[in-house]
Amino acid sequence: MKSLVAMLALALAFPGHAAAHPAPRAVAADARADVEKLIGILASQDDILDLGGRALEYGVNQGDLIDPELRKVYDAHPGMKEYVTGKVRPEFQAILSRALPDLRRDLGAIVTAEMTAGEIADTLAFFSSPTGIKMKAQIYRSIGDRPDRTQAEMQQSIVDAAMTNLTPDDYPALMAFGTSSAAQKMQSVTPKISAASQSWTAQMIAANEARLRKLAAAATAEFLAKSK
Secondary structure: OHHHHHHHHHHHOOOOOOOOOOOOOOOOHHHHHHHHHHHHHHOOHHHHHHHHHHHHHHHHHHOOOOOHHHHHHHHHOOOHHHHHHHHHHHHHHHHHHHHHHHHHHHHHHHHHHHOOHHHHHHHHHHHHOHHHHHHHHHHHHHHHHOOOOOHHHHHHHHHHHHHHHOOHHHHHHHHHHHOOHHHHHHHHHHHHHHHHHHHHHHHHHHHHHHHHHHHHHHHHHHHHHHHO
16 A cells, blocks of 8 residues: 555656656547646646745745845844745746646656556546545645655655545545556656656746746845835
């Protein structure tokens, strides 16, 4: 059970290892529709925006979004971190929203190239089930708690949390999916999904980091001016 949970967790844990993106292959129209639905579930806008928002808050709290020297200023001015985060969040969420179609396209290409129509349908059915929905939600919550953790640390945290929240009612769906070829195929798809997600994140940060730093610095100066 734990190994299956770990595999499913890694399938959604975006930081990963580098790998080549496969070229999409021709699939039937109904399979393409299933791919779109599956990717829409695994990388929903609400989940990505929530995850990004928590990562942003963590970055501001750690002093990673702006110069580390300003950490002392944060500590000396209660409320500044929340103010800066509130000012930067709308732009950060807009960036995520604009970039999300690219991530979905890359993940869809991987799933299309690596999985059969039946495996895609089985995976979609699982993640559309109450058990799959619960597991996906727990995975996203665990990822957002500490986004700077290593892959191994994040995986262990996700597995522990997921196992704690599973009930006997979840076991039939989990075991049925675990014995399917779709679950076995996910073991090879998972690193590629992680790599594509990591590449997408790195490109997005590289393209927008300077602007976000500028916004954070401006918000900090604005807060200090209002505090005088």
